[in-house]
Amino acid sequence: MHDGSGRIVVQGLTKQFGPVTAVQNLSFTVEPGSVTGFLGPNGAGKTTTLRMLLGLVTPTAGTATINGRRFDQLGNPARVVGAVLEAQSFHPKRTARDHLRVYAAAIDVPDARVDQVLALVGLTEAARRKAGGFSLGMRQRLALATALLGDPQVLVLDEPANGLDPEGIAWLRHFLQQFARSGRTVLVSSHLLAEIEQTVDQVVIISRGQTMYYGPLEHLRQSQSTRVLVQPADPHALVAALNEAGLHQVEPTPDGRLAITGAESKQVADIALAAGVAVYGIQQEAVDLERIFFQLTSGQYAAAGANPYAQAAPAGYPQQGYQAPPGYQASSGYQAPPGYQVPQGYQPPAGAPAPGQQPDQPTQPPQGYQQQPPGQGQQGGSSGFGGNA
Numbered sequence: 257m258h259d260g261s262g263r264i265v266v267q268g269l270t271k272q273f274g275p276v277t278a279v280q281n282l283s284f285t286v287e288p289g290s291v292t293g294f295l296g297p298n299g300a301g302k303t304t305t306l307r308m309l310l311g312l313v314t315p316t317a318g319t320a321t322i323n324g325r326r327f328d329q330l331g332n333p334a335r336v337v338g339a340v341l342e343a344q345s346f347h348p349k350r351t352a353r354d355h356l357r358v359y360a361a362a363i364d365v366p367d368a369r370v371d372q373v374l375a376l377v378g379l380t381e382a383a384r385r386k387a388g389g390f391s392l393g394m395r396q397r398l399a400l401a402t403a404l405l406g407d408p409q410v411l412v413l414d415e416p417a418n419g420l421d422p423e424g425i426a427w428l429r430h431f432l433q434q435f436a437r438s439g440r441t442v443l444v445s446s447h448l449l450a451e452i453e454q455t456v457d458q459v460v461i462i463s464r465g466q467t468m469y470y471g472p473l474e475h476l477r478q479s480q481s482t483r484v485l486v487q488p489a490d491p492h493a494l495v496a497a498l499n500e501a502g503l504h505q506v507e508p509t510p511d512g513r514l515a516i517t518g519a520e521s522k523q524v525a526d527i528a529l530a531a532g533v534a535v536y537g538i539q540q541e542a543v544d545l546e547r548i549f550f551q552l553t554s555g556q557y558a559a560a561g562a563n564p565y566a567q568a569a570p571a572g573y574p575q576q577g578y579q580a581p582p583g584y585q586a587s588s589g590y591q592a593p594p595g596y597q598v599p600q601g602y603q604p605p606a607g608a609p610a611p612g613q614q615p616d617q618p619t620q621p622p623q624g625y626q627q628q629p630p631g632q633g634q635q636g637g638s639s640g641f642g643g644n645a
């Protein structure tokens with residue numbers, strides 16, 4: 257028998273498809289009573305991991321268990337775990353209710369449960385309609401209803417927000433949180449952090465089949481020092497004044513401002529005032545989780561040998577917490593040497609060429625500048641179920 261804990265434990269999980277390593281020594285635990293996001297870009301290995309957890313793919317190495325057992329050892333698995341994987345298909349001529357009745361019979365659940373799950377997912381009105389005429393969002397709801405038939409302790413959902421409109425997304429967010437608050441376990445995958453940011457309590461972030469971060473989103477946020485962005489009339493003078501005041505983590509930004517790490521905006525404003533440097537704008541930069549996610553999962557950091565986490569995570573239980581990946585805000589800041597030269601590529605706010613820079617000289621991103629992720633709109637972030645809808 258299983259232990260009834262509702263815990264998912266993935267230990268040293270690896271899957272090799274011929275020459276392709278889809279999942280590599282992946283370890284994490286999902287506790288009951290919380291929603292855990294399983295995040296990674298396309299091709300990171302999320303679906304393969306979930307399929308191994310659900311007994312659909314045999315691991316090359318390692319284990320994935322629910323309630324201390326492999327899926328095939330669960331006895332009546334539909335009573336323990338409900339899953340919605342991508343590309344669910346339904347008989348187009350069958351009504352939603354009939355579809356659920358077939359599944360209910362297969363797992364030995366009374367017909368009365370069919371109407372309960374239809375109500376749970378908001379499909380009561382559509383119960384007699386044929387699934388072939390359902391929208392993508394309705395099919396997602398029907399798939400979720402199917403997963404809920406056995407009143408499972410654990411829910412595993414692969415990209416459930418796909419195809420949902422903002423109302424559906426908000427509904428799903430609420431549903432999953434309620435489900436978890438009742439002491440059950442939710443593991444939900446996504447390739448967009450914005451989609452699940454407001455839904456999840458913790459995240460497992462993977463890239464190229466390896467764990468990049470595992471822990472609460474809040475810790476990820478807190479691990480990032482905020483920066484003050486300032487637009488001075490005279491950057492050289494301000495950099496010198498900041499350095500003199502002990503602030504050495506100063507970097508030019510691509511849009512012509514200075515970014516100061518480890519300072520408050522009032523402090524920077526006071527230093528500028530004391531140095532007689534006019535300031536056209538100043539703001540405290542908000543922590544950009546999307547940027548952190550992008551940096552954690554970009555190929556640069558996931559490349560073999562460049563990922564410290566693959567080595568750092570002890571077999572079977574990865575470290576919690578996050579350390580900045582190599583390159584992320586890695587410079588200890590720009591220090592103006594004696595006879596300070598504006599870094600190559602720095603564009604002064606007034607639009608005039610920087611000293612030593614020819615007007616037609618191509619501008620390079622300053623050293624230390626990290627490529628920004630596409631805006632949320634480009635990534636379809638507003639359609640995520642972490643949206644404000």
Ligand SMILES: Nc1ncnc2c1ncn2[C@@H]1O[C@H](COP(=O)(O)OP(=O)(O)OP(=O)(O)O)[C@@H](O)[C@H]1O
Nearest residue numbers: 273276278296297298299300301302303304305447
């Ligand atoms: N059956 C298979 N045969 C060969 N390669 C596979 C197979 N299944 C997955 N892969 C490869 O394994 C890697 C991980 O794929 P997987 O589908 O698990 O990623 P994913 O994170 O779920 O991506 P997406 O967000 O696009 O669904 C990819 O390189 C994929 O091409």
